[in-house]
Structure formats: C-alpha cells, structure tokens
Amino acid sequence: MDLRIFTEPQQGATYDDLLRVARATEDLGFDAFFRSDHYLAMNADGLPGPTDAWLTLAGLARETSRIRLGTLVTSVTFRHPGPLAISVAQVDQMSGGRVELGLGAGWFEAEHNAYGIPFPPLGERFDRLEESFEIITGLWGTSEGRRFDHQGAHYQLTDSPALPKPVQSPRPPIIVGGAGKKRTPALAARFADEFNCAFVPADTAAEQIGRVRAACAKAGRRPETMTYSAALVLCCGRSESELARRADAIGREVGELRENGAAGTPDEVVETIERYREAGISRIYLQTLDLTDLDHLEVIANEVAPQLVR
Template identity: 65%
Template sequence: MDLRIFTEPQQGATYDDLLAVAQATERLGFDAFFRSDHYLSMSRPGLPGPTDAWTTLAGLARETSRIRLGTLVTSVTFRHPGVLAVQVAGVDQMSGGRVELGIGAGWFAREHEAYGIPFPPKRFGMLTEQLEVVTGLWRTPVGETFSHAGEHYTLTDSPALPKPVQTAAVRDGVRLSGATAVPIIVGGNGPARTPALAARFAAEYNAAFPEIADIPAMFARVRAACEAIERPADDLVYSVALVLCVGADEAELARRAAAIGREPAELREHGVAGTVAEAVDRLGALREVGVERVYLQTLDLADLDHLELVAAEVAPQVS
C-alpha cells in the first residue's frame, strides 16, 4: 500500500514550511508529497497567506529527488487548460518526471469571491473539456498541432508544447490504456459522471474523505464505468484521502487532535487515527476493500515528529 503525505497549505503555511514537510516525506520513505490547490483558508486566519500550488511544486521539484509531487486537486476555475498543460509539463521537467495532476471542478465559492476568480454555477462541463484539452495537448505528436472547439475553451493550431518528460504511464510494466504520461487523478463522490471521467481520462481514482462504509460502492462504480468503455478496470489505482492523527499513546493522540481542532473519537471514526495499532488496523481494513493508496492528510505541518512516528511504526506494517 502506498502512503502519501497530503497537506492543506491554505490553512496557514509558508513555502519553507512545505519544504520541510516535503523533505521529511522523502527522507522518511513516503511515496509522495501532495498539496491542495486553494487560495483561502476554510477555518483559520491562514497566516501568512496562501501559496500557489504549481509555483510551490516547481520549487519542491528542485529541492527533492525521489518523491512524487502533485495536487489533490487543482480546480478548473483557476487556470486555462492550455496554461495548465504548460505549467504541469514544466514542473514535470523540473522534477525529472515525478509529477501527477489531480484535477476537479472546484467547490469553494468564497475563495473565488476573495480573489476575483469567476465561479460559474455549472463547472462539470469545464472539467470535462479541461481533461480533453490537457490530454490532447500532451498526446499530440511533436511537429503536429492540436485544436479544440468546445463550449468553454477554443484552441487553434496549438503546437502542443512543451511535452512532459514522463514518457508513459505504466502499471506492473504495462502501459495504461486510458492514461497520459503524467498520471491524472480524478476524484469525487458523484455516482455517475465522475466515474465516467475517471474511466476515460485517469490513471487513478481518488475518494476524498469518504465514509469508510461507502468505499466499496464508490470503487465499484468506477470499475463499472471502465467496463462500459472496455477499459480494464485494473488500469486505475484506487485511492482514498483521509485525515491523519496518530499518537504513541492516548496523551499524544489527544495533543495532536487538539492541535488541529478535532476530537479523538471523531478522528478515529473518519480517519487514519488513534494509536499505532489502530492506524495499522484501519489501513489493513482499507486494503481489504480495494484501497491501494492512501493520502494521509497532515494538518499540523510543524509536527514532523508525527511523520516520524508513522514512518517508523505504521508504514512498515502495511507496506
């Protein structure tokens, strides 16, 4: 089971804070460092203010060497797909081919109001077209051009450059039939349209903070959507994002829960939380229902000892 560290910098973090976590992620043996793509805190003052997701990842690409880097998830409202394709390909080159793109329709209206970003009431069509444009640009052979005429975006005779340096998305040595070179992650809880998009475009489907009991049905819908377009359902990686809060004992757990403004009982119910043994049991139960990768939402970025504990005591029992 892959364990990835997932951060929420809009809640309050500098680039240096994120760098410390990313470098700890790499040093401790986790698979990847991911961050959200938001410009406004949901519940805290958020000082010193937001950092841009792709600007941050560009910096981290040059200051790490092994871990995968990506977003969970980039909002289609923030960037034109042509610009996004250039940005992601550039960061992929800067990282030596370690980038992944999580992408979604966006949901936080207030951050759009705060920064003057348009927030159309219907955005799923934008998401579909962004996936068509980004994958179309990356798949266009060098020397040829790409055009797209849609409801939301029009591109005419684009040279479709630059290309990512990743040459193929593979799993167990086999190229994935529906995937681009840069792995695309599609997530969400929708019962029909989201699974269909994942089947069509993604290398990975992610369920973000689901009820644990709902995971099998969510994965089953994605598998059915793959089968409907004759794509092997096992092409995709099936993942979840869950809050992380683990303590060596009850006192440490209570301290970590208080630091992120949560209750231990609630965290135990909804996250990878509790004692080391409880965290191992939760990850084992997730594996049994088909979860192959877990994004561990790490909310207290100053508590690197938390990551040390998980790396030393939890990860070896589930890897």
Template identity: 60%
Template sequence: MRICVFTEPHRGADYDDQLRFARLVEAGGFEGFFRADHYQAMGADPGLPGPTDAWLTLGALARETSRIRLGTLVTSATFRLPGPLAVMVAQADRMSGGRVELGMGAGWYEREHTSYGIPFPPVAERFDRLEEQLAVITGLWRTPAGERFSHLGDHYRLVDAPALPKPVQVPGPPIIVGGRGAKRTPALAARYADEFNMPFKSVAETARAYRRVIDACDRLGRAEAGRPPLVLSAGVVAAIGRTDAEARRRAAPLHVKSALPPEDPVVGSPAQLVQRLGEFAAIGTERVHLRLTELTDLDHVELIAAEVLPQVADVAAGASRAR
C-alpha cells in the first residue's frame, strides 16, 4: 500500500506553507503530495490569505522537490479549457521530471464559481464536459510528435493542434477519476483513468464503489484491450495524536459546518490509523490519500511518518495473505 498526503490549501495556506509541507512530506517517506483545486473555502471562514492556483503551485513545487508525486484531487472540468490544461499539466510534468498526476472531476461547489465568475452548468452538462475534457487531454498527449490533433465535440472544438508540449511520462501523466457517483463516474474511470479514487468514505462504501468500477471495466473490456487494471485508491481523513487530547484538537476543524458531504475520519492514535489502513487494504485498496487538515501542523506529518508509515508494508502484506 502506497501512502500520499492530500491537502486543502483553500482553507488558508500560501505558497510558502505548501512548500514547507511538501518538503516534509518528501522527507518523511510519503509517496506523494496532492492538493485540492478550489478557489474558495467551504465554511464561513474565508481561508486567509486566500486561494492559490493548483497548477501554478504544483509547477513551482515540481522545481523544489525531487522524489514525491505531485497532483490534484481533483481539478474541476469547469475551471479550465482542456487544451490549455493539457499544456499546463504536460509542462508541470516536464518541470518535475515525470512526477505529475492529474485528478479530474466534474465540479460541484457552486459558490466558488459564482464568486469568481466561472460558469456553472447543470450537473449533466458538467459530466458531459468532463468526459470531453478527458478525451481531449488524453488525445493531445498521445498524438505522436509531428502530427496534429483535432476534436469536434459538443462543447470543445480543436483544429490541427500541434499537441505540444509532450509530457515526460508516456503516454501521459496518470489520470485519476473518482467520486461517489454510481453510473457515469465508474464508466469514465474505466474508459480514461489509471486510478479510481473513493474520497473519504467508510470501508464498506468504498468497497461498493470499487465493485461498481470493476464491473464498468469488465463491461468496457478494459482487460481484453490490454490495458492495465485500475489502481484502486481511497481518501482517508486523519486526525492523529500521541494523546486523545491532541487527536481531538486536530479533529476540531472537522466539526465546523461546511458544504462537504459527511465523511468517515480516523480520530485517535497512530495504531487506530494503522488499523483503518489494514481494513482498506483488505478490500483491495492499493493507495491511500491521507487528508491532513492544517498545513501549518508539521508535527502531524512527522508523527504519521514515524509511527504509521513503517507499519504499512506489514499491513498490506497481511491483507494480501487474507485475500
């Protein structure tokens, strides 16, 4: 099982906060640093000093880290046109030496769209746009050098694009598609993604989501087409402490009213987080994105790196034997 850290800078973090955090994540032995792609906090707190753009930030972090994977969970299809987004991600991939991943979603938080003048179409259209964006982005990356790419769709029209720059990773940076949707999300993951992510729900709910996406892969004939199986990942909210009081302090932001749907956090000791990781490993989870709320709480990262990561290999091995 591979462990990444997921952060939410829109809650209140500038670039320097994220840089310190990402460097500590790298030093601590985590696989990756992923961040949300939002332009506004979801509660009453405005999230001072204000938002930072996800891909501008990741491009900078690409030059100031050397090992960790870097990416979004997730970039909203409403925020950027697919052609320029393909250029941004490919450039960040080159800047990182091939360490970038692109999580994509349909977009859901209407308030930030209204605040920043971003169109927010109905949900069916947002999913249509997401599907088309995935087709465009992967098509651009996979177009051989020297050839042109065109796409005539309902929402996007590209004519004779040179499909440059090329990312370092071939055929392109890994695509992550995830979410709780029962129909379109599994189908999109089966067709376009390298990883399916179920964010911040219980083990049982996550197992049901895995089943849906595996069934979608079977219907599509993904294995017969010679494509590798989807990586199955889970988001886990963590508030871990050496004492109960420390864990409760870290969990306090989780109780603030927000627009987020209900979650299933781990609040407690390192041993409790190890146990939960074992439960996820038992249902086939290969990668976990730990959501740590406060980017200024560097001790939280160090605690998990010291007392949880060393046990992860044993947890995954035990779950494999049990299956």
C-alpha cells in the first residue's frame, strides 16, 4: 500500500511550513507529498494567507530528491490549460521527473468570488475540464518540431510549438477524482492514470471504482491499467490522550474521526486502510491538517506503514 501525505495549506501555512513537512515526508519513507489547490481557508482565518500550489511544488522540486509531488486537485477554473501545461512540465523538469497532475472541475465558489476568478455553472466547468485534458495531453504528446492546434468551445490554440516537454514519458501521471456517476468515470477512463475517491466510506469507494472500471471497459481500456486511490483525514495516537490532543488540534471529535477517517490507534488505522484495500484501493492519501506535528508522521511511518507491507 502506497502512503502519501496530503496537506491543505490554505488553512494556514507558509512555504517554510510545507517544506518542513515535505522533508519529513521524504525522510520517513512516504511515497509522495501532495497539496490542495485552494486560495481561501475553510472555517479558519487562514493566516498568514494562501500559497500557490504550483509555485510551492516548484520550490519543493528543488529541495527534495525522492518523493513524488502533486496536486489533489488543481481546479480547472484557476489556470488556462496551455499555461498550466507549461507550468507542470517545468516543475517536472525541476524535480527530475517526479510530478503528478490532479485536475478537477472546481467547486468552491467563495474562493472564486474572493479573488475575482470566474465560476461558470457545473456543466460548463466539466466541459472546460474535458477540453483542458485534451489540450494538456495534446501539448505534451506532440512530437518536438511539430505543431499543435485545438479549436474547442472554450479554448483555441493555433500553431503552438507545444513546448516545453516534461521529463516523464509519455507524460506526468494524471489523476482524476470525484463522485460523479457518468462524466467523471468517462473522463478518468479516457485521460487518467489514477482515480481518486476522496473522503468516502470504503463501500462507496468500491461502487465508484466499479463505475470507473466499467467506463474503462467501454472505452476499450483494461481497468487494471488504472491506479485506484483514496484520501482520508489522518488522526492517529499511541494513546487515547494523544489521539484526543491531535483531534482537538484540528477542531474535530475523536468519535467522528474514527467513523469517517483514518483515525484511532495505529492498529485501528491499519484496519481502516485494509478495508480500503479490500475495496480495490492500492494508494492512500493521508490528509494531514496539523502541519506543526511532525511526530504524527513518525507514528504512521513507524507503527502503521510496516503493518501494510505485503
């Protein structure tokens, strides 16, 4: 089971905070460091303010050496697909080929209003998402020396040199996630290397994985070529007092976390993750909300991860 650390910096974190967590992620043997792509805190003051996802990953690309780096997920409303393809390719080069792109339709209207970002209706956002996948993969997949054109409903590219190219071949892995029953599985089957189920029970994840597998089969793709992952809020303690302290630090109740997240003692967290393995999941993103508590990561690395090795 791959274990990845997933952060929510919009809740209040500087680049230096994220760098400390990323270095601990690498030193402790985790597979990857991921971050959300948000510009507005949720139920918090968010001080000192948001950091940009791709600027952060560019910095971390130069200050880490092994871990994978990516977004869960970048909002298609934030960046035009051509410039985004350039940014991701550059960060892939800066990291030596360790970047992954999670891309979604966007959902948080308040942050769009707060920073003057247009927020189209859901159907249009999905249309833009599909076009963005077409453009980004098209730019990356165009041979050097050739040109790329796209004439879509929302984006038009003419005579693009389709540069720069990412280091990874044929391209950086693409992650699609969500609970949509039709368009989301179809987009995943067409474009994704990984499908993510975020913050849902294991049985719900299994149902959505079934839809993605069916979409793959319909598209003529072998479902086993997709990696299936889940995101779970993390709250683990060696004792009840340690667990309660960590729950309090993120403003949550222990009982609620045990029901809805990867929470409890190390053995309980292992049991939870094993339920997701049974549902077809092979990768877990552990949403780590208190970025000052590096000992929390040590607990997982030393007392949870070894139990998940098969």
